[in-house]
Amino acid sequence: MSNTEQPSPSNAAVGVSSIKPSTGEKVFAGFNYTFFILMSIITILPFVNLIAKSFSSEEAVISGRVGLLPIGFQWGTYQYVLQDNMFLNALKISVILTVVGTALSLLLTTITAYPLSKPRLRGRKGLLLMFIFTMLFSGGLIPTYLLMQNLGLVNTLPVLFLPAMVNVFNMLIIKNYFEGLPDALEESAKLDGAGNFRILLMIILPLSTPVLATIGLFFAVAFWNDYFASMIYITNPSLKPLQLYLKELFVSSTGDFLKDNVDAALNTTPQSIQASSILLATVPILLVYPFLQKYFVKGVLVGSVKG
Structure with a gap:
């Protein structure tokens, strides 16, 4: 019997954790942290400037003295925007468009991706080529x-x-995610008498929450931010979504901003109203991110490679 002692798992873990990064790795990590911190600051600063302008007085905005903090604090711009019927109607249209479009798109993309993820599907390669x-x-x-x-x-x-x-790129991500699920799950369900739709609803979809949440976020952001389709197809003012409203707000003449509200014109500027409109249009879609953040990275990484 050998007296040689085998290293315990705890000792092995200590040995692994005691490995110190080299000088090159420390420099590389420091460069990465510095780079991404700078990029984050560069990205956030314009947003902070918008917030400052939306709360600043007319004199401060016109004179160009507003930086990262409000000067001559006021909230008349938000009162003006929230009382604007065109803004409220455009917000309602965007909410309806985003909710209905995301739900239907996710449904149709999912039921398209599921059969295409099965190698036994006849003509599968031809269908994928068409997509x-x-x-x-x-x-x-x-x-x-x-x-x-x-x-x-x-x-x-x-x-x-x-x-x-149906977005083909999103469909391929969902398809690859489905292909990575164990076949034994479907085989056992079929032995119990479950059909394809029941397997999809009761087994596949509950296991696919990360990728579905991620793709749902992709669809929601796309529908919320899209203005080009409405610019091409919509001429009825009551059907214009929020992004088209913002576009027209920026290209309108200065007098058009405040002509319906004399009180707002006393202490606000078109730049302040533009800033407050942008911020109010950003808040609804921004509130969705915290609820889907935990699924986002996992859904993209798992769905982007087969298996």
């Missing part, structure tokens, strides 16, 4: 507009989300 082809080529803006016009969708809310309901 990938649409990532590289499209009919173009004019044919797409004529199609929407012939379908009677111009100046309707569905035209803003129906053409974008």
